Amino acid sequence: MRVIHLSLADFRNYAHAEVGFQPGPNLILGRNGQGKTNLVEAIAYFASLRSHRVSSDAALIRAGEDTAVARMRIGVAEREALLEIEINRGAPNRAQVNRNGVKPRELTRWFQAVVFAPEDLMIVRGDPAGRRRFLDDALVARNPALAGVLSDYERVVRQRTTLLKSARANGARSAVEATLSVWDDQLVALGSRIIHERRQLIEALRDPLVESYRALVEQDHGPELRLEESIFGSAADDVSRETTASGTGPDSDVSRETLEAMFRDALARMRAQEIDRAVTLLGPHRDDLTLMLNHLPVKGYASHGESWSFALALRLAVAELLRRESPAGDPVIILDDVFAELDSGRRARLMAAVGAYEQVIVTAAVEADVPGELSWSTIRISGGAVLDGSDDGVSAHA
Numbered sequence: 401m402r403v404i405h406l407s408l409a410d411f412r413n414y415a416h417a418e419v420g421f422q423p424g425p426n427l428i429l430g431r432n433g434q435g436k437t438n439l440v441e442a443i444a445y446f447a448s449l450r451s452h453r454v455s456s457d458a459a460l461i462r463a464g465e466d467t468a469v470a471r472m473r474i475g476v477a478e479r480e481a482l483l484e485i486e487i488n489r490g491a492p493n494r495a496q497v498n499r500n501g502v503k504p505r506e507l508t509r510w511f512q513a514v515v516f517a518p519e520d521l522m523i524v525r526g527d528p529a530g531r532r533r534f535l536d537d538a539l540v541a542r543n544p545a546l547a548g549v550l551s552d553y554e555r556v557v558r559q560r561t562t563l564l565k566s567a568r569a570n571g572a573r574s575a576v577e578a579t580l581s582v583w584d585d586q587l588v589a590l591g592s593r594i595i596h597e598r599r600q601l602i603e604a605l606r607d608p609l610v611e612s613y614r615a616l617v618e619q620d621h622g623p624e625l626r627l628e629e630s631i632f633g634s635a636a637d638d639v640s641r642e643t644t645a646s647g648t649g650p651d652s653d654v655s656r657e658t659l660e661a662m663f664r665d666a667l668a669r670m671r672a673q674e675i676d677r678a679v680t681l682l683g684p685h686r687d688d689l690t691l692m693l694n695h696l697p698v699k700g701y702a703s704h705g706e707s708w709s710f711a712l713a714l715r716l717a718v719a720e721l722l723r724r725e726s727p728a729g730d731p732v733i734i735l736d737d738v739f740a741e742l743d744s745g746r747r748a749r750l751m752a753a754v755g756a757y758e759q760v761i762v763t764a765a766v767e768a769d770v771p772g773e774l775s776w777s778t779i780r781i782s783g784g785a786v787l788d789g790s791d792d793g794v795s796a797h798a
């Protein structure tokens with residue numbers, strides 16, 4: 401699929417903007433702080449309903465305004481669709497597809513994008529929350545219906561934790577037992593579904609990850625992903641160990657029913673500690689992902705360059721998976737300021753790896769950082785204004 405046109409009103413630093421995009425490689429050029437990331441953030445919002453930079457929508461609304469509007473015309477094979485999102489301060493967001501009102505979530509069924517950004521290094525180097533977000537974003541991109549499962553699960557964890565807190569505060573443990581078991585049922589049902597989906601995702605990413613990593617570094621370092629699931633670990637000391645059930649790793653063949661039974665057992669064993677600490681200690685919200693190269697964990701062993709390559713390979717593997725599975729064709733590939741982070745060899749290999757996607761949108765401050773062999777459609781921006789869009793033709797970049 402491809403973005404044909406983007407219109408913004410009061411989005412970030414854009415009072416108003418009209419930008420056309422071409423199939424193939426598009427380059428958004430402008431000095432830092434001018435609004436390059438803001439443009440691609442608006443595009444990516446349609447794919448995930450959130451920013452790749454901030455967790456709340458409020459920052460997306462232009463300072464001093466109450467509503468931001470982004471409207472995007474997309475092409476999917478021979479068809480076109482018009483998507484619109486209105487982001488409101490202090491009121492629910494509203495969405496349209498082809499001028500008919502829809503739930504905002506519906507937008508993610510229409511548009512797929514994979515964003516590569518400097519922040520991706522934190523998937524490799526940062527804390528477990530970033531890796532869980534990576535996994536869950538990929539789950540939702542593959543299957544938008546899972547967004548509802550993930551948000552229901554988060555709500556159950558919050559409410560169950562509130563109950564544990566009040567049990568501890570009142571010292572009234574037996575009184576909460578009955579209520580707790582209702583939340584346990586939901587925690588186990590939704591949590592097992594998420595664990596099961598993550599296992600299948602890891603399985604599906606295995607080969608694309610190896611291929612992507614090899615394409616980026618031209619060597620085979622055996623990249624691997626391993627889930628560490630808290631229901632099989634010891635949360636007592638806050639260490640969630642890698643699954644070692646029968647000596648194998650997490651198995652995508654284990655049925656959801658079996659997972660539910662294991663989850664329930666683990667929860668029963670943890671009951672006293674959970675009430676003591678008033679924390680929901682087990683479940684996918686406490687799980688982690690270990691990234692391995694040559695059988696060693698990337699964290700603590702890999703070089704800066706290897707860590708970067710792993711992060712890029714993860715994004716690329718998700719893009720490849722979506723490309724294979726989606727009836728709507730290629731996801732739109734967005735490279736937000738990543739060339740500045742990479743040496744020229746990695747830049748060229750990354751661009752070669754995504755070059756065959758239907759549309760690639762790259763932001764850069766310095767034209768010289770961008771591999772020059774391609775025929776780029778260039779969009780120049782400055783101070784929240786588009787100086788020249790690519791609507792009227794393709795300008796080749798030397």
Ligand SMILES: Nc1ncnc2c1ncn2[C@@H]1O[C@H](COP(=O)(O)OP(=O)(O)O)[C@@H](O)[C@H]1O
Nearest residue numbers: 412413432433434435436437438459461462463
């Ligand atoms: N909600 C907002 N309202 C007004 N300006 C904003 C808002 N959010 C960000 N900005 C401005 O946008 C600019 C940064 O844009 P960005 O797209 O990140 O730049 P870059 O071109 O470096 O990617 C900054 O000047 C910032 O102050």
Ligand SMILES: [Mg+2]
Nearest residue numbers: 436437438737
């Ligand atoms: Mg930027």
